[in-house]
Amino acid sequence: MTPEKNCELSPCTGWTRQHWASTADGLLRAVQRYRSPAGARFDLPGPVSANGASADGLEGFARTFLLQGFRVVGEQGRDPTGLLERYAEGLAAGTDPASPERWPRPDELGQAKVEAASIALILQVTRPWLWDELDERVRGRVVDWLSTVVGQPYPPINWVWFRVVVESFLREVGGPWSAAEIEEDLAVHAALRRGGGWYSDGQERAFDHYVGWALHLYPMLWTHWFDVVGSLCPVGTYRTWAADLARYLDDAVHLVGADGSPLLQGRSLVYRFAAAAPFWVGALTGHGGLAPGLVRRVCSGVLRHFTDRGVPDADGLLNLGWHGAWPGMRQAYSGAGSPYWASKGMLGLALPAHHPVWNAVEEPLPSETSDHGRVVSPPGWLVSHRRADGVSIVLNHGTDHAEPGARRSDSALYARLGYSTATVPPLIGSTVADPVDNAVAIVDAEGAATHRTGFERLYAREADGGALAAASRGRVCWVDAREDTTADHGYGRRGAVVEGPVVTVASVLRAGLEVRLVRVDPAGWEEPGAGCFVRMGGWPVASDGEPAARGGPRQRRVSFASAALRSLVSGVRGFTGCGLAAQAGTTPLGAWTAVPWLATDGVPAGEVLAGSVLLDRGGREPVDPAVLVRPDGEGGHEVTVAWPDGEGTTVELPGVP
Template sequence: MTIHPRTTVPEDRIRSPYTGWTRDHWTALADRMLAALEPYRSPAGARIALPGPTSMYGTDSDGLEGFARTFLLAGFRIAGEKGADPGGLLDRYARGLAAGTDPRSPEAWPRPDRLGQAKVEAASIALVLQLTRPWLWDRLDDGVRERTVDWLATVLGQPYPRNNWVWFRIVVESFLREAGGPWSAADIQEDLDFHAAMRRPGGWLSDGEERSYDHYTGWALHLYPLLWAHLFDVTGSLCPPRLRETWAADLRDYLDDAVRLVGADGSPLLQGRSLTYRFAAAAPFWVGAVTGAGGQPPGLVRRVTGGIVRHFTDRGAPDRDGLLTLGWHHPWPAMRQSYSGSGSPYWASKGMLGLMLPAGHPVWTDTELPLPIEIADTERVLTAPGWLLSARHRDGIAVVLNHGTDHARPGDTSADSPPYARLGYSTATVPPLTADAVASPTDNTVVLLDDAGRASHRSGFEQLFARELPGGVLAAASRGPAHWVDTDADDSPDYGSGRRGPVTPGPTVTVASVLRDGVEIRLARVDAPATTGANPSWRTVRLGGWPVAADTRPDTRVTPGEPGPSAEARTASLRSGLRTLRGFDHAGITTEQGTSPLGSWTAIPWLATDGELPYGEVLAAVVLLDRGAPDVTDPALTVRPTPDGGRLITLVWPDGMRTEIDLPAAPTATG
């Protein structure tokens, strides 16, 4: 019999052959996390001031955040027990609610009309008050209820960002409606209309009007709509049946992709902002089970959610004191955005939404089913984010090759945001996230180096295509003017977008990825600037591979000469490799310290040209990320010009199959 190291609950490898977890493990984890908060709860209970860095909004905001986000976890725990509360959680949060909404209290909460972050936390409070209504709200005295309504009602008439925040206003005003407070049908309809405008193909949603595809699609934009329809009385004009049916269909389509973006080790894709929310990535799977809209077998829901949560608990999150810190497996404050405070990581509570389901629910009683990656390989085009997905059974790693996401708009000239604008993301690697990586990126890039050795950026690129070719080969391409950004003077808050500063424009760079059997062939060409005002000063092209991190320095190998230079970096569990197919003259490894939450050392292989490349020439390389699988024979490659100035590339794979892909010419220079 195996006991999980953080609990005294025995594993059940009959019912849960993949994770060993039962509902008892989930409740034990929740109870441990909630108990760990007590030393940090304020005297009146309105704030939970956890250790760690302070957000840009200050300690008052962070204390409210600690209360509201842990209130989510307490609410899910109590709802699943039908109000049973032997630990006295309801009393603790009721005391805090009374003090936080009392403007005379020294622990009074910042009001949503005076602090934007309070709008976020107000939604968590309103959601849990609705979820636990018979056991908490209905038992509060009239004065506390009146003050709570007054505090929540300060959201009315306030501006909200046009992104996932629209759901915070919907949830708060829906609770006010049911509590007899003021609300606005026009606000809710406006926000529902904007949610509809964020819908994209395949059940995906963009978090706003930019190309912003990340975990917010799941832990916010899919979570709130169906949970809102499930918990609130919004039938009729607010939420007609066809709207809920649309959301359910979107969720089913999205989850069919999302479950393939989880590695066999339970790691979610390390891509996008707010990664310190960790196992909040499990939330969309749970909302499908809670509302019955997900379309996934209960055993698969428990496998994927348990795999995600256990990925972190087995690796140090929560920590030995039962706290979630700013970081990934361990504390790593550099991972946070400016809005992240010590209470922020507790949005991970959303990943434990399933606790509201009772012990007899099939999601707890059915036998676990394997993840798709544990059954077979998956390769597919994810149209909305412009990703090519490869989830590989042989090593359990899921990767995406990115030609459609940058947290920007086409034509933007910001610096690349490392969590968004790289050419690849995986469940086993993360881009270096420190200042140098922002200013001059190396990993998963095709860049031009200027005379000072600074790397160019690609944000604002044009997506050319992402499609499946004959024989199951996937291909995607993007194009845009290379540009250099001096970010030194940019002191604006980090919300996840690229940094800004004076821009030096350069030539147009087209990059394509061809994917077969988990191996990428990366193609690139450089064309003359599209405008005569651009500065074409550059001296080489560099292609960067996958970053691999470990607590000991990775092993590296650089091989010059025929058939072309290559570079490889290895840790105990990962290999990142590049092999030249065409045009590169040099290879090397960039080794860094302190740039990744996955290890003290990071190594990134790269290939580079010798001197300025003639415009229109095609470069090509094999790009590998694996666990040290035997090498396969590289495809043969030929390039011939096309009448329109493009280049037709023919790849002949080792088994004789041929793939053709066109790298079109960039627009010619204009005055």
């Protein structure tokens, strides 16, 4: 039965710990139908990943084992689902080399390195109730299976934490481990630190949810649940991580919409409410810096966002998608068991019922209570939310899942100029190759658009007039990536490249309205061919019915409004046309997705173009600001945005060196 809401304790969501426990237990019960005979695999329905069915079955075991372990820890050893013994049986079968259900070892398959960490983590935190009760022969086989991580290569991304966790467990139970490898992995983690509490998942500009659900989660769980501080982990390093987590969460809480939606940006979005994990680890360790009532509000809001929208599905399962099943979201490594990394987002169940986070009165989210803007410098983001809309938006001038100078197509989930908690870029269809939404592109006579991946970040800062400003530039290019068949891990695609001009783009953001500035610098680029023009796209809005635009070319303003959202673009300087790009079946949020756009007549090289870009819940038409442009004498421009209320914001578009 569904627990009764408690609107006094939880005035925002009505949810209590009982709701979380009920949801978790329902997920654990539902997967039991797909348990293999000996219990080592959960062979869930759905597509098979590039790793194969055996790896997917292990993934189903390990990721639901996470959730089972959190339940047992939070109940101080009591097993409310009665399933712990079944997981013990699966451990015995999966690590038995003679079993028909034996797991692929970490030295045989890379994905097993990932799942080994979940298994080791839960064995560590449930030791009195599971590990200590296992048959000695089973414990020996588990150690043998886990110890194959020692000496194995790990990519220098969040994966290093899988080896740290496994070898730390082996150390505590007397198995083989390598202090040198843990030291090496901690050095990799340090090299991913970008300041302000932010980490990049690799040397590329890879800022996404992995910052929270991996690069903060594992260090803090490691130092909380393993005896490592002062030995394997220097005290100063631990303090740095704790401070980093608090700084990160201070930003991250602004990236959740009033409806509980996480930011729809970056890879592995099929993990859904795993986005709650860093908030929970802050509460668990006492280093999050957020009030207990706010922690529960944000986490319950994230989980309810999905449970209110058909998650889990009618069979009680987490499928590959966002709200419903939508296979277009999956990466090559995603199989039917992958979505159960959402278990990380239920880490709060490891906190006992008497913990303050379960007993404090909920506090509302920033997106519910304030009009707010902030600069998040490491990823090059401007963040804004307005109380009237409850939507958090990000304007992006520093993230593309690549390094400066890279020549790839734009990854839809990384390289767009904007992301939000209510929209998602088209993930399939023609606009993936020829981006329209939140893109500034040169479009040729055949309709092919340029890509900006590999751009240079110029600045992201607070500006005068109560505004925020960010800018980036780079030589755009056309990329023919039709022959690229490499696995999709979130990167853009490679292919034959035709170089374009240098394009500088700046965003001036105030009270949710963006003034987007563009300059095309033709140096080093041949004259544009006949039919080329500049196109600036707005926000992608999903709808159930076929979209129709409001406005038209003569007004140089066009918008599209669904039942819940409005996307509007308006030409302020240099744009001569506009339109609406609409496609069916390209995102998980609706049957159709529409993007309003502005366009020039030809390519006005060296001129500053300006348009206003807005995503909101509708209402009165905004008044466009005026844009005043002055050459700076060094090939660049000084641009002043004169807002309708009399305030002004001045930014620079530097010349190209």
